[in-house]
Amino acid sequence: MLEIEEVSIRFGHNPEVVSDATFTVNDGDRLAVIGETGSGKSVLLLAALGLLPASARITGSIRLNGRELLGCRERELSQIRGKEIAYIPQGSGNGLNPLYTVGRQLCETIRKHRPCTRKEALLQAAALLESFGLEHGEDLCRSYPFQLSGGMRQRVLIAMGIAAGAELVLADEPTKGLDRRRITLVEDAFHRLGERTLLCVTHDLRFAKAISSRVIVMYASQQIESGDSRSFFEEPLHPYSRAMLEALPEHGLHANMGFAPPRQDQDARSDCHFYDRCPWRSERCRNAPPMLAVGERKVRCWKYAD
Amino acid sequence: MHKKLNGRVLAGLVILGVVLLVALLAPVLAPHDPYELGIPYLRPSAEHPLGTNDIGQDILSELIYGTRISLLIGTVSALTVTVVGTALGILSGYLGGWVDRVIMQMTNVAMALPSLPLTIILVAFLDASVWNIILAICITAWTSTARIIRSRVQQLKCLPFVQIERTMGASGAYIMLRHILPNLGEIVFIRAVLSVGSAMLTEASLSFLGLGVIGQKSWGGILHYAFFRNGIINGAYWWYVPPILCISISVLGFMLLSYCGDGSAHGRDRKEKGNAGN
């Protein structure tokens, strides 16, 4: 459905923030892109939406159902966003207009992409809200965003994202800044997306585990591991992925990896980007490792070369 | 900090550079003594590129000397207004409580005053010296700067880096000067630049009404004579059009300069990267 091929992104003359990202999101996939702040995951998502600022330089190709998105005109892109791609913004962000009722905002989105009467749209909106576990959809339509709790607002945003009938959902850190209880509600809403294809960028491992069927890990602008969700969370391959899982409070809150060295120019490096912090490093890690296949999974680490 | 200039700011800088040069080099540039009397109502010619007025003074020379007074009054008033407005805004926003209430009451009163009539009355009562005109302009003009600075300071005050200074026992004055003020840089600059423009306009209005600095050439003053000595009725366009253009272009110059910061390529990049990283 969504094919990302050799995509590299940089801002102006700064070093690359995404280098050579290549992956496909198939119909019905639920893909989580995991990485820390600055690993380039959000930039990649914005690139797929065509929302990067003009100073960004993108090479490679991003195709939606075979159609090239890079270099598309803004008019076409805004048609595609909403109708074919739904976008769910960050959890703590205020994606709703405080001056209009929830119903009005939902109807607007519905009618923009599928002409119908106000009344029909309102019924649809209410049904949509109820399908996300929000009770009394019609009452909810009449309320203003400030009357809702944070968790409700986030679910309304998710409903609004897909109101126009998009089959591909892109979510940018949907749990950022939310507390555990609200994260659970968002997880629930994501499960209710049903058959829709999902690409979700997050730094929240628990959330990724709960909602994804496949994961990609990014570190310092590169993909370093990809594979199906279950085997990843059972046995991560890359030393960075392992360190992440071990650092979870429920897995012991271990901090057994060194501090990252000051950020440097990733372009100039010829060694593995993880070299300075890697517990397994050896001489051959002076050369950048390629993505190696391990069964169905892939990992960027020399340890799996043999 | 290295900043690339965008087109608008560059245009503003060029305009203001020219205006400043003209003001500084007035005696060199002016073809005649602007006070020298000659043949009245001359049309533009090689001798008098913009013609002469009703008592035969060279209009180009008047304009060139007029630049001095417009620029002086504009910048000094703007400087005063910005310093006063910023100081009151910071005090009011940071200290809150009764200080805030007193300053905001003052602001409300000053805002409610009809500024041009008040300025006119003040100038009429005081004698029309440069400093009295500046005082009259400043008396109502500081309010919007104070308001804007105050609300920004209220936001800054709640940020952790300010709170942490407080928990480390830094004094209020220290926090305001070292941590609040530098973070207001861009707003203060923009306010200052815009105030120059509006002060120049007020000065022009005053001079047009005949309340300008007595005995000194100013753009508003030229307009005043053009209007009251029938220059406009007689169709002496060379008399009244140039001062209007001078006022508009130099005010425009300051307005353009106020785009500094928000459109610079460097600033935009940094912001984007910050957003993208989240």
Add this chain to the structure above:
Amino acid sequence: MLIEVQGLSKRYRPRGPLVVEEISFAIDRGETLAIFGDSGSGKSTIGQILAGIYPATAGEMRLDGQTLSYPLRGHARRQIQILFQHPEVAFNPRLRLIDSMREPYRLFRLPYTRQGLCDYLERYGIYEEHLGRFPAELSGGELQRLALARAMLIEPSFLVLDEPTSMLDVISQAQIIHLLREIQKERQVGYLFISHDRALCERFCPSIRLLEGGTLREPM
């Protein structure tokens, strides 16, 4: 007891609702109390009152038996420091980090040498290269470690940790927690740890409380 809080209540506006109500707890040297609760439960309010950022509406707080009054001054001011949730705004964005880090030296008249500061920061994983930069150029984890280093520079006996890791990735979170544990062992600092993550609280310390509807209780 290092810190004793009794009957602490807070409302932000006169006649407004009570955000926290009749809170009492005590924390000894080298101990941690973790408070967890959902956003809006008032947990940050408790921390910020203890750090002397807001006055309390009612209740008493004591440090080493001495009653604390708002605003904190002198000895008490130095003994209680706070670490906030958002590391990206923990430092003045207009100052290079080296200048921000000099602030505590200046305010508390500590002997400063650049080399001394760099040596001190080594355990926090911050290097001289970081110090020449502006806050926007560092990651959240780096900034939070630096903020912790700044707070510890003035050797407080009590530290309020207001969700210090909730904006960080798991590895940075584990690193901060690890540092906090080491520091506590060495200097017997008392912590009030505030978080929305129950699993994290349970891992971090044995005594945890749930804040719900403005009141504190033992979690089930």
